[in-house]
Amino acid sequence: MKTDLIVVSDLHIDTWEMSRKIKGKRKDEHFLDFLGYVRANAKRLYVLGDLMDLPPERGGDAFPSNGAVNRTVEALWNLTNDPDMSVTFIVGNHDIGVSGLRINSDFTLPWLGRLAIVYPKLDIETPKGMILTEHGHFYDPSLTLYAGDLLLSTYFGEVRELPAVTVSSGLARNLQRRDAETGKKIWEPGVLKSIPRPKRGCRDIGRSLVGKFMRSTPPEVKDTFRIDHWRDAAGSVLTGYNAGQGNKKAYAIFFGHTHVPDVHTFENGNRYFNTGDWCGDTPHSTYLIIDGDGHITAHDWISER
Numbered sequence: 001m002k003t004d005l006i007v008v009s010d011l012h013i014d015t016w017e018m019s020r021k022i023k024g025k026r027k028d029e030h031f032l033d034f035l036g037y038v039r040a041n042a043k044r045l046y047v048l049g050d051l052m053d054l055p056p057e058r059g060g061d062a063f064p065s066n067g068a069v070n071r072t073v074e075a076l077w078n079l080t081n082d083p084d085m086s087v088t089f090i091v092g093n094h095d096i097g098v099s100g101l102r103i104n105s106d107f108t109l110p111w112l113g114r115l116a117i118v119y120p121k122l123d124i125e126t127p128k129g130m131i132l133t134e135h136g137h138f139y140d141p142s143l144t145l146y147a148g149d150l151l152l153s154t155y156f157g158e159v160r161e162l163p164a165v166t167v168s169s170g171l172a173r174n175l176q177r178r179d180a181e182t183g184k185k186i187w188e189p190g191v192l193k194s195i196p197r198p199k200r201g202c203r204d205i206g207r208s209l210v211g212k213f214m215r216s217t218p219p220e221v222k223d224t225f226r227i228d229h230w231r232d233a234a235g236s237v238l239t240g241y242n243a244g245q246g247n248k249k250a251y252a253i254f255f256g257h258t259h260v261p262d263v264h265t266f267e268n269g270n271r272y273f274n275t276g277d278w279c280g281d282t283p284h285s286t287y288l289i290i291d292g293d294g295h296i297t298a299h300d301w302i303s304e305r
Contacts, residue, residue: 002041002042002043003041003042003043003289003290003291003292004042004043004044004126004290004291004292005042005043005044005045005046005124005289005290006038006041006042006044006045006046006287006288006289006290007045007046007047007048007133007254007275007287007288007290008045008046008047008048008275008278008286008287008288009047009048009049009050009092009135009256009257009275009276009277010048010049010050010092010256010257010259010275010276010277010278010279011031011047011050011051011052011072011277011278011279012050012051012052012053012094012277012278012279012280013028013031013051013052013068013069013072013073013278014052014053014068014069015027015279015280015281016028016031016068016069016072016280017067017068017069017280018280019280019281022283022302023302026068026280027068027278027279027280027285028068028071028072030285030301030302031072031075031278031285032071032072032075033301034285034287034301035075035076035079037301038079038085039079039082039085042085042289043084043085043086044085044086044087044088045079045085045086045087045088046087046088046089046090046122046133047087047088047089047090048090048092048133048134048135048136048254048255048256048275049089049090049091049092049093049094049095049135049137049256049257050092050093050094050095050135050256050257050277051089051092051094051095052069052094052095053094080114080115081114082114083114085114086114086116087114087115087116088115088116088117088118088122089115089116089117089118090118090119090120090121090122090133090134090135091117091118091119091120091135092135092137092256092257093135093137093140093257120134120135120138121133121134122134123250124290125248126290126293126294127292127293127294128251128293128294128295129248129249129250129251129294130241130245130248130249130250130251131250131251131252131253131254131290131294131296132237132238132241132250132252132253132254133253133254134254134255135255135256135257136230136233136255136256136257136258136274137257139229139230139233139255140257227258227260227262230255230257230258230262230272230274231262231264231272233255234253234255234264234272235266235270235272237253238250238253238266238270238272250270251269251270251271251294252270252271252272252273252296253270253271253272253273254273254274254275254288255272255273255274255275256274256275256276256277258274259276259277259279259282259284260274260276261274261275261276261277261284261286261298261300262274262276263298271296273288273296273298275287275288276300283302283303284300285300285301285302285303286298286299286300286301287299287300287301
């Protein structure tokens with residue numbers, strides 16, 4: 001009998017082409033095997049954000065004519081059209097191109113098939129109670145630095161002398177696939193183009209703000225932050241949710257974003273799971289299984305743990 005739900009996050013499929021082989025295969029090859037397992041053994045697949053960088057982080061085509069990205073997108077697309085399977089995508093901070101859509105829990109387009117796109121979070125009802133899910137980036141203080149990097153890399157040397165409101169307007173237009181100055185639309189359905197970078201950007205004039213932050217932070221502090229900070233955030237979200245609910249309480253919460261797989265049980269028995277990642281520069285290939293009774297287990301595909 002099929003299990004109810006499988007959850008993954010932070011695939012970052014645009015990093016797989018150059019990933020080193022593990023057990024004789026690249027990440028994209030392992031993931032295609034994993035999708036075969038999902039199709040055969042689950043009713044639903046949830047992706048908790050960060051499929052890939054849209055627009056591409058380093059410029060170029062979002063979907064090259066061949067390679068790991070195209071193979072993976074095609075396999076996911078085929079999965080969404082399986083009548084026995086539903087796929088739900090919760091938008092993450094790297095999926096900036098997707099977040100330009102008007103998204104809610106009822107969002108559908110004819111060409112999306114059985115794919116549901118949700119932002120920013122989704123609650124799952126099980127016989128045991130509710131499971132809260134979201135990407136997790138709202139609790140990341142370094143995203144303020146990330147936004148600064150984006151602003152510098154896109155506009156440094158062009159609009160830095162302009163009032164802040166002009167900079168904000170130009171940035172918003174760029175993220176909406178519009179010309180930063182004229183507002184003219186430069187994106188059409190079915191065509192995803194990267195935003196051109198100026199010749200001088202933050203990576204040319206010095207290291208990024210996030211990079212400086214990470215290099216100046218001791219490893220032991222970074223490791224603690226990556227785990228404990230999100231455990232605390234997850235506990236607060238669960239407490240706040242349950243304080244306003246009736247009989248259907250939440251007993252678990254899922255985050256992604258950190259790329260650090262984690263399972264933590266709070267003193268009251270509620271649990272926090274971080275779905276880890278499948279990024280090309282990490283050894284992880286983690287996922288969660290939720291059975292028909294609401295029981296949750298954490299696994300790693302490649303290591304078979």
